[in-house]
Amino acid sequence: MHELSLMMGIVDQLRKSAAENNIKKISKVMLVVGEMTMAVPDALQLAFEAFKEEELFQNAVLEIRKEPVRGECKDCHHNFGVEDFAFVCPNCSSPNVRIASGRELYIDYYEGD
Amino acid sequence: MVKVRMATPVLQQNDEVARENRKLFRKKGLFVLNLMSSPGSGKTSILERTIEKLSSRLKLGVIEGDIYTTKDAERIEKFGIAVVQINTAGACHLDARMVQPALDDLDLNDLDLLIVENVGNLVCPAEFDLGEDARAAVLSVAEGNDKPAKYPLVFRESQVVLINKIDLLPHTDCDIDQLEKDLKLINHQLKLFRVSARLDQGFEPWVQWLEEQVNLKKKLSASQ
Ligand SMILES: Nc1nc2c(ncn2[C@@H]2O[C@H](COP(=O)(O)OP(=O)(O)OP(=O)(O)O)[C@@H](O)[C@H]2O)c(=O)[nH]1
Ligand SMILES: [Mg+2]
Ligand SMILES: [Zn+2]
Ligand SMILES: [Zn+2]
Numbered sequence: 001m002h003e004l005s006l007m008m009g010i011v012d013q014l015r016k017s018a019a020e021n022n023i024k025k026i027s028k029v030m031l032v033v034g035e036m037t038m039a040v041p042d043a044l045q046l047a048f049e050a051f052k053e054e055e056l057f058q059n060a061v062l063e064i065r066k067e068p069v070r071g072e073c074k075d076c077h078h079n080f081g082v083e084d085f086a087f088v089c090p091n092c093s094s095p096n097v098r099i100a101s102g103r104e105l106y107i108d109y110y111e112g113d
Numbered sequence: 114m115v116k117v118r119m120a121t122p123v124l125q126q127n128d129e130v131a132r133e134n135r136k137l138f139r140k141k142g143l144f145v146l147n148l149m150s151s152p153g154s155g156k157t158s159i160l161e162r163t164i165e166k167l168s169s170r171l172k173l174g175v176i177e178g179d180i181y182t183t184k185d186a187e188r189i190e191k192f193g194i195a196v197v198q199i200n201t202a203g204a205c206h207l208d209a210r211m212v213q214p215a216l217d218d219l220d221l222n223d224l225d226l227l228i229v230e231n232v233g234n235l236v237c238p239a240e241f242d243l244g245e246d247a248r249a250a251v252l253s254v255a256e257g258n259d260k261p262a263k264y265p266l267v268f269r270e271s272q273v274v275l276i277n278k279i280d281l282l283p284h285t286d287c288d289i290d291q292l293e294k295d296l297k298l299i300n301h302q303l304k305l306f307r308v309s310a311r312l313d314q315g316f317e318p319w320v321q322w323l324e325e326q327v328n329l330k331k332k333l334s335a336s337q
Contacts (some may be wrong), residue, residue, distance in 0.1 A: 002205050002237040009123050021117055031123075038237045038266055085265035086298040095301035099269075105240075107119040 006039055006105075007047035011057065014110060018056055026060040026112035034067040036085070036102035041066070060112075069102030127241055130209035134216070134244025141221045142334035144327040145229065147243055149267055150251035151260075152233030155277040157185045158310035159251060160230060164192045166320045171225040171327060176215050178207040178232045185230060195219055206238040207231050226327050235260070239267040246330060249273040254287040261295045268296055273304045275319065280309040 010031070018026060029048075033039050041064045048062045069082040073089035074096040080089070087097040122128065138145050148156050164173060174195040177186040186198040197215045199207060212229065219227070229245065231238040239248075248271040252260055255278055261268050268274060274296055282289065293305055304322060308315035 002240075005204060005208075006123055009126060013119065013121055013123075013125075017117055017119060021115060023115060023117070027114065036266055036269070038240050084262060085269070087269075087300065088298060095297070105123045106121060107123065109116055109118045111114055111116045113114055 003039060003043035004047045004050065007044060007051070010107060011048075011051050011054075013107060015056060017110075018112065023112040024056065025058065026056055026110050028111040029060055029062050030065060030108040030110065031062060032065050032067060032104045032106050032108050034069070034102040034104040036069045036099065037105045039105055056112075060110075065108065067101050067104045070100040071097040072100040073097055124240065124242075127209050130213055131242035131244040134209055134213060136244075137216065137221070138227075138244060138246065139334055139337070141224075142331045143221055143224055143227055144247075144323075144330040145227045145243075145245045146323070146326075147229050147231060147238075147245040147248045148251065149231045149235070149238045149248060149271070150233065150253075151235040151256065154233075154251040154253040154256065155275075155310045156230050156233070156251050157188055159275055159277060159308065160189060160228060161192070162308075162310050162313055162316050163228070163320060163323070164189070164194060166316055167226070167323065168192060168194060170324065172223055174219050174221075174224045174227045176212065176219075176227065176229040178211070178230055180205070180232060195224070201232055205232055205234045205236070206241050207243060208241045209243050212243045225331070226323065235264040235267055239270045247272045247326060249275060251275045251277050252292075253278040253281075254285050254289060254292075255281050258287055258292050258295070261292070261299055265299050268299045268303065271300070271303065273306065273319075273322070276305060276307045277310055279307050279314065280312045 051057045071082045072079045073094055075094040076092040078089055078091035088095050150156050175189050177198050180201055183198050186196050189196045197218045199211050199215050250267050250271040306319040
C-alpha cells in the first residue's frame with residue numbers, strides 16, 4: 001500500500017530531473033530495489049500505472065532491478081549471500097555482520113527525449 | 114534519446130526531514146522512541162504500563178499514529194500526559210514529515226522522553242526514519258514463531274523487541290526460546306524483554322533501559 005506513496009516520491013524526482021534536462025517523454029525508468037526493503041515490485045508497477053495519464057510517463061516502462069541481500073563480516077571481512085535473513089558469517093560464525101547490499105531503493109537512471 | 118543517471122534514494126526527502134527532527138531532539142536533549150508492531154500486538158497497552166511506571170520519574174510525551182481514529186490517544190490522555198494525535202488518513206505508516214508539525218504541539222523543553230506509537234503494521238514503518246533515537250518492536254506470542262522470518266526488516270532496524278502477552282504462552286504453540294534465537298540471528302544486538310501488559314509483568318528491566326537511554330541522551334546533549 002505504501003508503494004503508492006513511494007511512487008509519488010519517485011515520479012516527483014523524475015519530473016524535476018526531466019524538467020532540468022529538458023526531457024518531455026520518458027521511455028524507461030530503472031529502479032533498484034533491494035530484497036530487504038519493504039517495497040514489493042508488483043505493487044510498485046501497479047502504482048506506476050497511476051501516473052500514466054501524465055504525458056511525461058505515457059510511454060514509460062518501469063524496470064526493476066532486484067539486489068540480493070549480502071552481508072559483510074566485521075570480524076573477518078568475508079562477503080557473502082545472506083540466506084533466510086540469518087546474519088551470521090559462514091566463514092568465522094561471527095554475528096557481527098554489516099548489510100553490504102539489499103537495502104537499496106533508488107532510481108538508477110531513466111531514458112527519454 | 115538521453116539517458117540520465119540519478120542514483121538518488123527514493124526516501125531522500127523523508128530522510129532529510131528526519132535529520133531535521135533528530136537535530137531538534139538533540140538540541141533539546143530529548144530521547145525519542147519509535148514503537149512499532151503489527152495491529153493489536155499491544156503497543157498502547159505497553160505504553161500504558163510504561164507511563165504508569167515512569168511518569169513520576171520522567172516527563173513523558175506521546176505521539177499517537179493512527180490511520181483514522183483517536184482511540185489510542187484517548188487511552189493515553191487518561192494518564193494526564195502530553196499526547197498528540199496524527200491521523201495518517203489511510204497511510205499505513207508514519208513518516209518524518211507527519212511527525213514534524215506534531216512537534217509544534219508539544220513543549221519539547223518540558224519533556225525527557227517522547228514515545229511515538231506508529232501505525233499498527235509490521236511492514237513499512239521500518240522503512241521510514243522519523244528522527245528517533247531508538248526503535249522498539251512489539252511482538253506478541255500469539256502471532257506465531259514465523260514473524261521474524263517474514264518481517265525481518267523491522268527487527269533488523271530495532272534496538273529492542275518487547276515480546277508481549279507471555280500470559281498467553283500456555284494457550285499458544287509459540288516456542289519463545291526459539292523465537293528469541295531467531296530474532297538474534299537477524300540482529301544479534303537486540304535487547305529482548307518478555308512482558309505481559311495484561312498482568313503487568315516483566316516491565317522493570319524495560320523501563321530501566323529506557324531511563325538509562327534518557328539519561329545518556331541528556332548527558333550527550335549537555336556536553337555539546
Ligand atoms: N492476554 C493479553 N492481552 C493483551 C496484552 N497486551 C495487550 N493485550 C490485548 O491486546 C489487544 C490489543 O492491544 P493494544 O494495546 O490496543 O494493541 P496495539 O498494538 O496498540 O494495537 P493498534 O494500535 O490497533 O495497532 C487489547 O485487547 C489488549 O487488551 C497482554 O499482555 N496479554
Ligand atoms: Mg495502539
Ligand atoms: Zn567472519
Ligand atoms: Zn506504509
